[in-house]
C-alpha cells in the first residue's frame with residue numbers, strides 16, 4: 078500500500094516506546110488501518126494535540142520503507158468532539174461504540190455505511206442536552222444491520238409464524254436463535270429475552286431510512302430500558318465478546334461508586 | 335560484549351534492562367563502575383536495595399515515601415485546605431518543581447479508561463472521597479491529564495464531589511510561556527482563547 082489521504086476516526090491510541098503512538102483508525106476510504114505517529118508523545122507541535130480518541134481527522138499516511146506499518150505524515154482535525162470527553166457518560170457511550178467497531182472490523186475492508194453512522198452518532202453525542210440512550214439504540218441497530226447480525230423481528234425463528242400473528246403484547250426472543258420465538262415454540266428454544274411489540278416497531282424504524290429522521294424517534298422510559306437491555310445482550314452474544322466499555326457503562330448506570 | 339568475563343556481562347545485561355539504556359550504554363556504565371573505587375560500587379548497590387526496602391506509599395497522598403507521611407504531607411507550612419489530584423507520583427513531582435503550589439496532593443493511581451476496563455473501583459476514588467470527608471480540604475484541584483481519559487476522569491470526579499462542601503477546580507490549559515503563537519497547537523490555542531482573562 079503506498080501513501081494516501083482520507084478522513085478517519087481514531088479508534089485506539091497506544092503508546093509505543095517513549096516517543097511514538099500507534100493509532101488504530103477507522104478511515105472512510107480504506108476501512109480499519111493502523112499507523113504510527115512518530116514523536117507524537119513528546120512533541121505536541123507536529124500533530125497539535127489532535128491525536129485523541131474519537132477525533133475525526135483528515136490524514137495523510139505513507140508506507141514505511143520496510144513496507145510494514147503505515148506512517149502518519151500529516152493530520153488536520155475536522156472535529157475533536159471535545160464535549161464528549163468533558164462528560165463521563167458521553168465518554169463511556171463513545172468508548173462502547175468505538176470498541177464495538179474495533180472488535181468487529183477487520184483491516185482491509187471499507188465500510189462507508191458504518192463510517193457514516195459512527196460519524197453521525199459522535200457528532201450528535203457531542204451536542205449539549207442530547208440524550209445518549211436513543212443514540213446508542215440507533216447506533217447498535219444500524220451496526221447489527223451492517224454487520225449482517227440483524228435480529229429477526231418479523232417471524233418466529235423456529236416455525237416462521239409472523240410476529241404480527243402472535244396474540245400478546247410482550248414477545249419472547251432468543252439470543253441463540255437470533256430473534257423472536259412464538260409462545261408455542263418458546264419451550265423448545267431458550268427464549269431468554271422479552272420485548273414489547275411497540276418496542277420492536279421502534280427498533281425497526283431505527284434501522285431503516287434516513288438516519289436524521291431515525292435519530293428523532295422518541296422512546297418511553299420502559300421502551301428505552303428494554304431496548305438497551307436487549308441490544309446490549311444481543312450484540313456481545315453475536316460478536317462473541319463483551320466489550321470492556323460496556324461493562325464500564327453498565328456499572329456507571331448503577332450509580333457512581 | 336562476549337569477550338568480557340561472565341561477571342561483567344552479567345552486570346551489562348542487568349543495566350541493559352533499565353529504560354532508555356541500550357547495550358552500549360550498559361557496557362560503558364559497567365566499565366565505569368569497575369574502574370572506580372569499590373566503596374562507590376558498594377554504595378550504589380546498597381542504595382538500590384535500601385530504596386526497595388524502605389519506600390512505601392504515603393498514608394495521606396499515596397505518593398512515595400520513606401516514612402508513614404511523605405515529605406510534603408508531613409510539612410506544617412503547607413496549605414491543607416488545597417488538595418491537588420494527580421494521576422501519578424511523577425505529576426506531583428512536576429508541579430512541585432514548578433514551585434507555584436503550596437497545597438497538598440492526592441495521587442489517584444491512574445485514570446478511568448472504559449476500553450481498558452479501568453473503572454472507578456480500580457483507582458483511588460473511594461480513598462479520595464474519604465480524604466475529602468474528613469473536612470480539612472476546602473478546594474479540590476483536578477490536575478489529571480488533558481487527554482480523553484484525563485478529561486473524562488476529571489469530569490467524573492467533579493460529579494462525585496458535587497455532594498461535598500468543597501470547591502472543585504480544573505487546572506487551566508493555555509499558551510506555553512516564552513513561546514511563539516505560531517508554534518502553539520490548535521487545540522491549546524482554542525482553549526487558551528476560551529479561557530482568556532481580563533487584564534488589570
Ligand SMILES: [Zn+2]
Nearest residue numbers: 233236259262
Ligand atoms: Zn414458533
Ligand SMILES: [Zn+2]
Nearest residue numbers: 392395404407
Ligand atoms: Zn503524602
